Amino acid sequence: MKEFDYIIIGAGCAGLSLAYELEINEKLKDKTLAIIEPRIEYKKDKTWSFWKVAAHNFDDCVKKSWKNFTINIPKKTNHLECISYPYQSIDSGLFYEKINNKIKENKNIYFFKDISEINSKNSFVFNSVPTIKKDDRNLWQHFCGVEIETQNNFFDDGIFNLMDFDCDQRESVHFFYTLPYSKKTALIETTWLSRMNDGFQKDYDSQIKDYIENYLKLKNYKIIYKEEGAIPLFYPTYEKEKNKINIGTAGGMTRLSTGYTFLNIQEHSKYICKNIENISNAKKFEINKKYQYLDDIFLRVLDKNPEMMPEIFFKMFKCSPKAVIKFLSNKSNFLEDLSIILKMPKITFIKALFY
Numbered sequence: 151m152k153e154f155d156y157i158i159i160g161a162g163c164a165g166l167s168l169a170y171e172l173e174i175n176e177k178l179k180d181k182t183l184a185i186i187e188p189r190i191e192y193k194k195d196k197t198w199s200f201w202k203v204a205a206h207n208f209d210d211c212v213k214k215s216w217k218n219f220t221i222n223i224p225k226k227t228n229h230l231e232c233i234s235y236p237y238q239s240i241d242s243g244l245f246y247e248k249i250n251n252k253i254k255e256n257k258n259i260y261f262f263k264d265i266s267e268i269n270s271k272n273s274f275v276f277n278s279v280p281t282i283k284k285d286d287r288n289l290w291q292h293f294c295g296v297e298i299e300t301q302n303n304f305f306d307d308g309i310f311n312l313m314d315f316d317c318d319q320r321e322s323v324h325f326f327y328t329l330p331y332s333k334k335t336a337l338i339e340t341t342w343l344s345r346m347n348d349g350f351q352k353d354y355d356s357q358i359k360d361y362i363e364n365y366l367k368l369k370n371y372k373i374i375y376k377e378e379g380a381i382p383l384f385y386p387t388y389e390k391e392k393n394k395i396n397i398g399t400a401g402g403m404t405r406l407s408t409g410y411t412f413l414n415i416q417e418h419s420k421y422i423c424k425n426i427e428n429i430s431n432a433k434k435f436e437i438n439k440k441y442q443y444l445d446d447i448f449l450r451v452l453d454k455n456p457e458m459m460p461e462i463f464f465k466m467f468k469c470s471p472k473a474v475i476k477f478l479s480n481k482s483n484f485l486e487d488l489s490i491i492l493k494m495p496k497i498t499f500i501k502a503l504f505y
């Protein structure tokens with residue numbers, strides 16, 4: 151069986167981002183790479199959105215970007231600006247196409263459907279397939295979104311809605327998220343932060359229909375795309391192995407308080423690429439421990455006090471939006487952290503230290 155210098159297991163966001171980074175930096179001229187991916191075909195299956203706090207390779211896959219957004223709870227709306235860090239939405243279909251076209255050109259890159267087709271004993275492995283042990287206490291961000299097209303102009307495409315908590319909470323944390331791509335098209339998502347132990351919150355279709363028709367009061371529209379997913383708000387099981395690094399969700403690249411993962415994956419890919427010649431000895435790349443600690447407390451509060459969360463998120467955005475965006479994107483400094491921490495209900499957060 152054939153052997154390779156490197157193996158990437160799973161060619162989704164992280165696997166492809168890494169392959170692309172290695173390819174454009176000419177790290178695969180004299181090295182071989184096997185990519186293991188069971189998909190038969192690639193099509194758009196996700197929309198990756200984030201505040202652009204760092205450069206990445208995929209500006210040409212951006213479907214839309216915004217410099218204004220809102221967050222709201224019943225009877226209150228906060229309008230915010232994000233001029234320094236625009237919010238971008240990447241179309242996964244364009245992303246897959248761009249990368250696959252590029253890496254296909256390199257004869258040192260081979261594609262397989264299953265790891266059993268190759269000899270992996272002497273290779274360095276980058277694994278993006280997470281091991282998730284079932285635990286009913288785990289929190290998830292689970293959601294379903296539809297892209298709709300209206301007959302007439304309806305949306306203001308200059309401003310997106312990050313979180314609309316003016317909806318049924320079902321003793322959990324629930325909000326709608328709306329990304330207007332144009333005056334006639336928008337992605338509308340119903341999002342839950344919960345333990346996801348039963349199907350109680352999974353009537354996504356009727357939640358979205360009700361929101362569009364009775365809350366937005368929009369009748370003439372059609373659904374042109376749908377996506378559904380669940381992001382673990384905990385770290386998948388990780389076993390340290392000498393010649394293996396986990397990447398993507400499997401590699402702890404999700405910011406647990408928000409689910410944002412895409413930009414962390416890009417930074418991890420750049421880090422691996424920079425250290426590829428000595429990758430076995432490179433220090434583990436991870437989200438700064440400060441955020442891991444703060445997110446842990448935040449999620450404990452969320453788990454115990456879901457009814458407080460709309461107000462807590464709303465209050466957080468009463469700080470300077472630039473500080474909040476930097477905080478949520480792992481780029482804040484001490485004073486910015488402090489400004490956010492001081493907006494939180496102190497007794498609730500102190501109690502959470504002892505749960």
Ligand SMILES: Cc1cc2nc3c(=O)[nH]c(=O)nc-3n(C[C@H](O)[C@H](O)[C@H](O)COP(=O)(O)OP(=O)(O)OC[C@H]3O[C@@H](n4cnc5c(N)ncnc54)[C@H](O)[C@@H]3O)c2cc1C
Pocket residue numbers: 159160161162163164165186187188189195196197198199200278279377378379380381397398399400409410411412413415
């Ligand atoms: C619908 C959805 C929307 C999201 N939106 C955002 C967002 O807006 N912003 C953000 O920052 N994050 C978002 N995320 C979170 C995160 O960015 C994505 O989940 C991202 O795709 C994670 O990349 P990944 O490579 O770890 O996993 P994936 O992209 O899921 O890639 C894993 C790959 O492994 C393959 N695979 C599975 N089993 C095997 C196997 N046994 N062997 C080999 N390969 C296998 C899969 O086919 C897949 O291609 C979203 C997640 C989902 C599910």
